Amino acid sequence: MKTRVVVIATTVLLAGCVGPATSTSSYAGKAGHTAEDALSQLETARLAVETSARGNMLGNTLEVMLSEAEDGFNSVQATFDSIQPPDTPQADALKDKLDPILSAGADGLEKMRIAARRGDADVLKATATDLSKVSRQLQAFSDEPSA
Amino acid sequence: MKRLFAVTLGILTAIGGFVDIGDLVTNALVGSRFGLSLAWATVGGVVGICLYAEMSGRVAAVTGRGTFDLVRERLGPRFGLANLVASFLVTLLTFTAEIGGIALSIELVTSVNYLLWVPLVGLAAWLIMWRVKFSLLENAFGLVGLALVVFAVALWKLHPDWSGLVHQVVAPHKPHKEGLLPYFYYAIALFGAAMTPYEVFFFSSGGVEERWSAKDIITSRTNVFIGFPLGALLSLSIAAVAALTLLPRGIQVDSLGGVSLPVAVALGKIGLAIAILGFVAATFGAALETGLSCGYTVAQYFGWQWGKYVRPRDAARFHVIVLLSLIIAIGGVLTTVNPVTITEYSVVFSAIALPLTYFPILVISNDRDYMGDKVNGRISNTLATVFLGVIVVAAVAAIPLMLLTKAGQ
Amino acid sequence: MPAGRELDLQLHLLDRQVKGPDGRLICKVDDLELELDEAGRPYVTAILVGPRALGPRIGGRLGRWIVSIAERLATAEQASPPRIDFAHVTDIGSSIVLARNRSELSVTPLEEWVDHYVIARIPGSRHESE
Numbered sequence: 001m002k003t004r005v006v007v008i009a010t011t012v013l014l015a016g017c018v019g020p021a022t023s024t025s026s027y028a029g030k031a032g033h034t035a036e037d038a039l040s041q042l043e044t045a046r047l048a049v050e051t052s053a054r055g056n057m058l059g060n061t062l063e064v065m066l067s068e069a070e071d072g073f074n075s076v077q078a079t080f081d082s083i084q085p086p087d088t089p090q091a092d093a094l095k096d097k098l099d100p101i102l103s104a105g106a107d108g109l110e111k112m113r114i115a116a117r118r119g120d121a122d123v124l125k126a127t128a129t130d131l132s133k134v135s136r137q138l139q140a141f142s143d144e145p146s147a
Numbered sequence: 148m149k150r151l152f153a154v155t156l157g158i159l160t161a162i163g164g165f166v167d168i169g170d171l172v173t174n175a176l177v178g179s180r181f182g183l184s185l186a187w188a189t190v191g192g193v194v195g196i197c198l199y200a201e202m203s204g205r206v207a208a209v210t211g212r213g214t215f216d217l218v219r220e221r222l223g224p225r226f227g228l229a230n231l232v233a234s235f236l237v238t239l240l241t242f243t244a245e246i247g248g249i250a251l252s253i254e255l256v257t258s259v260n261y262l263l264w265v266p267l268v269g270l271a272a273w274l275i276m277w278r279v280k281f282s283l284l285e286n287a288f289g290l291v292g293l294a295l296v297v298f299a300v301a302l303w304k305l306h307p308d309w310s311g312l313v314h315q316v317v318a319p320h321k322p323h324k325e326g327l328l329p330y331f332y333y334a335i336a337l338f339g340a341a342m343t344p345y346e347v348f349f350f351s352s353g354g355v356e357e358r359w360s361a362k363d364i365i366t367s368r369t370n371v372f373i374g375f376p377l378g379a380l381l382s383l384s385i386a387a388v389a390a391l392t393l394l395p396r397g398i399q400v401d402s403l404g405g406v407s408l409p410v411a412v413a414l415g416k417i418g419l420a421i422a423i424l425g426f427v428a429a430t431f432g433a434a435l436e437t438g439l440s441c442g443y444t445v446a447q448y449f450g451w452q453w454g455k456y457v458r459p460r461d462a463a464r465f466h467v468i469v470l471l472s473l474i475i476a477i478g479g480v481l482t483t484v485n486p487v488t489i490t491e492y493s494v495v496f497s498a499i500a501l502p503l504t505y506f507p508i509l510v511i512s513n514d515r516d517y518m519g520d521k522v523n524g525r526i527s528n529t530l531a532t533v534f535l536g537v538i539v540v541a542a543v544a545a546i547p548l549m550l551l552t553k554a555g556q
Numbered sequence: 557m558p559a560g561r562e563l564d565l566q567l568h569l570l571d572r573q574v575k576g577p578d579g580r581l582i583c584k585v586d587d588l589e590l591e592l593d594e595a596g597r598p599y600v601t602a603i604l605v606g607p608r609a610l611g612p613r614i615g616g617r618l619g620r621w622i623v624s625i626a627e628r629l630a631t632a633e634q635a636s637p638p639r640i641d642f643a644h645v646t647d648i649g650s651s652i653v654l655a656r657n658r659s660e661l662s663v664t665p666l667e668e669w670v671d672h673y674v675i676a677r678i679p680g681s682r683h684e685s686e
Binding site: 033036037039040043044046047048051054055056057058059060061063064065068072139142 | 254255256257258392393396397398399401402404405407408411412414415416419420423556
Binding site for chain 3: 210212216219220223224225227228277278279280281449450451452453455457458459460461463464466467516517
């Protein structure tokens with residue numbers, strides 16, 4: 001009896017871990033979640049930079065937040081990359097659409113992290129503004145992954 | 148005059164000491180995802196802890212003993228042992244989360260990696276638990292914890308639509324994009340964050356440390372019924388500012404920086420600095436409370452001499468338990484598991500342990516053999532029993548919800 | 557036999573806190589030692605302390621495990637669980653008060669061990685908190 005409970009519990013727990021998506025709609029769901037989580041990290045970084053541009057942020061705090069946002073974003077991207085897409089053209093189209101958006105976001109976050117450490121306020125502000133496009137794309141993707 | 152000072156100090160300490168890392172993280176996270184539609188859970192949690200802390204305080208004042216001390220007597224060694232194991236493990240997990248929280252707070256203002264701060268923080272915590280007088284410990288961190296009032300100030304500065312906010316609180320409406328299961332999962336998390344078991348052990352053991360007697364019941368009551376609800380207003384402020392600044396941008400708080408960001412947006416560098424100071428004070432104070440509570444629970448079950456009111460050599464096993472718990476907590480943080488994740492689990496496990504820890508308090512505070520005529524009144528008994536029912540439901544639902552929502556996603 | 561209060565062992569004695577004459581906490585009543593008098597009626601002769609006394613009351617596999625570990629750690633001279641002769645008891649109320657304090661009994665070997673090998677070696681252990 002006890003072993004049975006352990007097996008069931010383990011199975012349920014493992015089901016929570018990422019595995020292959022078995023259908024396009026489930027893959028679309030995971031892609032949508034990825035976009036949502038990526039947006040959260042990106043917007044955290046952008047809001048922190050905007051607050052800093054207004055003179056309302058401590059330098060060290062900004063660095064910590066940008067570094068954490070970048071790590072979080074990269075982790076979300078890596079998790080998405082590790083998911084095996086189902087063998088359908090729609091799934092491939094989804095992946096081809098989301099991957100470049102994620103890369104653009106990751107590049108921007110890296111740029112902001114480096115600029116913050118260097119104290120380069122102009123690059124920071126400019127990159128944050130540029131990234132608003134990536135944010136909009138992520139938002140649109142998470143609202144409607146299949147579009 | 149002196150009495151007024153003591154009462155005020157007690158209330159202020161209760162407000163400042165109410166919030167710990169669990170409240171900081173959970174309220175900010177919930178505010179950024181659910182707005183104020185889960186405020187009812189925070190309010191419910193506060194009512195619960197007010198009821199049970201008052202009972203615990205009364206027990207300590209009347210019997211001169213901590214509630215944990217009496218559990219084994221009243222309910223037997225087997226139930227007492229089950230209670231001990233559950234309470235100790237949850238408190239130890241919370242202790243780990245608090246140590247992580249202190250390190251994260253210091254990182255936020257120094258940008259030096261939090262792991263490097265952990266040993267220093269641990270040493271400082273131990274030294275204070277070893278040497279500093281109980282009342283000084285309580286008062287110092289409670290008062291500095293009042294820095295978190297900056298969240299209420301930030302809320303005011305953001306000029307929210309107050310009637311809209313109130314409407315969200317009294318007529319909660321789950322946001323469309325969030326599922327029903329995560330909604331209730333986070334309700335349970337908020338319960339666990341507000342009604343942490345250690346709070347009750349610490350409050351009653353503290354009453355014994357400070358030599359309360361029946362005449363201190365009034366002080367204990369004012370601390371609880373005024374201090375805790377005001378402290379809860381701080382929790383709600385943390386959620387509200389997150390809802391106003393982060394929710395519209397799709398930000399879901401998952402870091403201590405995220406908790407502080409709304410204050411920076413509203414009040415700038417000074418507000419941010421005060422908020423971080425508040426983080427350090429609140430988490431450090433809570434670390435001391437959970438650390439000592441690890442000792443209180445074990446020592447009180449076995450009947451060992453405990454407490455800071457005697458010299459360490461007279462309560463050797465108590466101090467060793469505290470030290471060992473600290474070492475385990477430090478080790479837990481040094482595994483590099485994200486302290487925010489540890490915190491999120493600690494509040495849910497607190498909610499699961501609640502029925503086991505609260506039920507004995509209800510029994511003992513109703514027992515005339517211990518309380519004489521200071522037993523529970525009819526109203527508080529009814530309320531407390533209703534609450535027990537609610538936390539049993541929450542405790543039972545917690546694990547399935549955790550598995551189904553993958554811890555809230 | 558002198559008349560006295562009627563006590564329920566379970567309710568009024570077992571698991572109660574045992575204190576010294578100065579109010580300091582000593583231990584809990586983990587178990588009781590009973591003997592039979594001339595008429596065959598049982599009476600309490602001692603308070604038993606420690607894991608070897610408490611283990612059987614917790615019962616089950618856990619209880620037996622506790623007892624076996626405690627027995628392994630006990631030295632040869634500690635043949636049975638530490639006991640406090642009931643003659644030392646001066647009051648039975650919400651706690652049991654003794655006429656001896658902790659240092660005069662030797663029922664808390666763990667405390668003494670921990671005190672000697674760990675706590676006493678840490679600076680500041682002799683003083684009250686400040």
